[in-house]
């Protein structure tokens with residue numbers, strides 16, 4: 524089963540990906556996480572990536588597609604959950620080609636819908652565990668860690684992303700509206716789009732997701 528999570532920043536793609544992948548034995552592919560890993564190389568490419576991410580712009584399709592291709596060829600899972608990809612029409616069409624080459628299909632696009640104001644608030648309180656990648660939010664009930672600033676599972680300090688600030692959020696949101704939101708129609712016309720209200724509690728959102736996924740399994 525191949526699933527895309529489509530959403531504006533801070534709608535909960537990471538949180539829902541973690542829930543979905545552990546229940547359905549799917550591989551979580553987050554292009555944001557892959558890019559953050561690529562930064563560790565400290566070469567010319569990583570400084571370009573860091574600039575684009577800090578500015579809230581999209582990284583080039585060429586780099587993204589190279590990262591994605593390497594991840595898709597992994598037969599130890601029953602499919603993938605794509606978190607943060609595709610993010611524009613070119614990436615969506617390239618992904619279709621990649622799936623055809625792999626003799627696979629896209630089963631479902633989960634669109635996590637959320638108002639800009641709520642997304643904005645979530646960004647400010649968002650913290651991530653550097654080990655298990657679980658996302659917490661100190662300002663949203665149901666997403667707080669038990670002990671402030673510490674991962675419930677790994678018991679280590681949470682970190683905050685360098686692009687989780689007001690200025691970068693504004694550009695990220697505009698980029699989403701201009702480049703990514705046209706994918707809502709693209710997948711709706713293919714009959715693949717399922718819309719969820721991502722302003723609800725993450726556990727409630729996941730219950731809805733399970734109903735959808737169980738019905739297409």
Ligand code: ADP
Pocket residue numbers: 531532533554555556558575576577579580581582583584587606607608609610614695
């Ligand atoms: P969010 O969805 O909350 O903005 P992500 O971790 O998915 O967070 O993305 C962070 C940044 O990484 C984006 O603002 C963008 O610069 C870059 N990025 C992630 N995925 C892609 C993609 N598919 N295409 C281009 N850039 C991407």
